[in-house]
Amino acid sequence: MAEPGGKRRYVRVRCEIFEDGSVTPLAVLWSPGITYEITKVARVESWSCLGTGRGKRYTIWVGGHQTFLYWDTNRWYVHERQWMPRQEGVAPNGRLRPQGASQ
Template sequence: MEKQYVRVNGNWEEDGSFIPLFILWENGLKYKIEKIVQRCPAASLKSGGAGLRYTCLFSQGQRRYLYFCENRWFIEK
């Protein structure tokens, strides 16, 4: 699998954590993250890289992993 780098909009919390709210694809599409199920350090076993992994729920119950690794965001394609 490949990494699909994306832009992420979100909010910084008082404790220094970041809460992603939207993912913006390179083609201009914007997807709202309905819920963050989990945030933990993890490796992307499918496309390589390690960092902070957010388990995100999108509309219609779609679950995807969003990674923050080396100051960039990506989703596995």
């Protein structure tokens, strides 16, 4: 059965882990040389994941675009159809452009 947000894409995530065990994602490392900085984590909620049945969904902002990042007990993923910045990344001015990509 297909997931409503499209195919899962597992990604590397740079995050900060605090003493209390809470995790704040800082950036999505999409592929070598392409990093999407997370400008805001708006919400974290429990999320039912396929396989384990438990995980978290992070509502995040990448530049001016809201999207979701998921933690499924042992790895991060996004739904490709919901992942707004996949065409381009975020430039410092808020426009979408991948870091490390040619202008």
